Amino acid sequence: KAGVTQTPRYLIKTRGQQVTLSCSPISGHRSVSWYQQTPGQGLQFLFEYFSETQRNKGNFPGRFSGRQFSNSRSEMNVSTLELGDSALYLCASSFLTGGTDTQYFGPGTRLTVL
Amino acid sequence: AQSVTQLGSHVSVSEGALVLLRCNYSSSVPPYLFWYVQYPNQGLQLLLKYTTGATLVKGINGFEAEFKKSETSFHLTKPSAHMSDAAEYFCAVSAPGSARQLTFGSGTQLTVLP
Numbered sequence: 001k002a003g004v005t006q007t008p009r010y011l012i013k014t015r016g017q018q019v020t021l022s023c024s025p026i027s028g029h030r031s032v033s034w035y036q037q038t039p040g041q042g043l044q045f046l047f048e049y050f051s052e053t054q055r056n057k058g059n060f061p062g063r064f065s066g067r068q069f070s071n072s073r074s075e076m077n078v079s080t081l082e083l084g085d086s087a088l089y090l091c092a093s094s095f096l097t098g099g100t101d102t103q104y105f106g107p108g109t110r111l112t113v114l
Numbered sequence: 115a116q117s118v119t120q121l122g123s124h125v126s127v128s129e130g131a132l133v134l135l136r137c138n139y140s141s142s143v144p145p146y147l148f149w150y151v152q153y154p155n156q157g158l159q160l161l162l163k164y165t166t167g168a169t170l171v172k173g174i175n176g177f178e179a180e181f182k183k184s185e186t187s188f189h190l191t192k193p194s195a196h197m198s199d200a201a202e203y204f205c206a207v208s209a210p211g212s213a214r215q216l217t218f219g220s221g222t223q224l225t226v227l228p
Contacts, residue, residue, distance in 0.1 A: 004157070031214055033214050033215070033216075035216075035218075042218060042219075042220045042221065043204065043206075043216075043218035043221075044218075045215050045216060045217070048214050048215060055214075056212070056214070056215045058215075090157055090158065092158075092214070094214055101214055102160055102163065103160070103214055103216070104160070105150075105157035105158040105159070106157050107155070107156055107157045108156075108157050
């Protein structure tokens with residue numbers, strides 16, 4: 001079974017631009033979560049989507065948004081990029097059988113903001 | 115609210131020696147606890163998790179962890195380190211029913227010396 005895939009793997013943008021990252025979950029997984037990883041702040045939860053609805057959201061500004069499609073694929077968007085948005089963005093999927101779901105992570109998208 | 119503290123951002127052990135990575139958590143409700151490993155330029159891989167039941171949890175690659183409620187700890191151990199264990203390790207906590215919203219520790223970089 002194929003794992004979680006994220007595209008693109010690497011991205012370079014300039015301040016003020018916007019960016020869209022894509023995540024394809026493991027086949028059959030219905031929940032997708034996004035995390036930001038930076039050297040300074042570590043791993044932080046961004047949001048979770050299930051059935052095309054945002055279920056939980058971390059403490060990030062409104063410039064960070066996401067969506068989920070009917071096939072469970074998810075995208076996250078960051079508008080008006082800032083230098084501090086440079087990070088590894090990780091997507092994780094889970095089957096959603098209940099509270100003990102295991103999350104499976106993709107390889108991440110490395111975003112560099114110049 | 116939950117939080118995780120990983121003691122020691124860098125740990126070095128000799129090949130064949132015991133690996134001990136420390137994790138303490140804070141949670142207002144009975145926690146779910148996880149250990150993930152991250153190799154360079156890759157996403158996170160689940161090593162093991164504790165939800166309920168037996169407090170000694172065995173994971174992949176010979177790792178295990180013990181949930182100690184009285185000490186609010188979930189330390190990761192492996193009896194004999196292998197060169198391939200060199201990676202960054204993250205402890206994470208979630209509330210029951212919210213296993214898809216993880217709060218991570220700051221990580222411990224494990225170096226294995228020949």
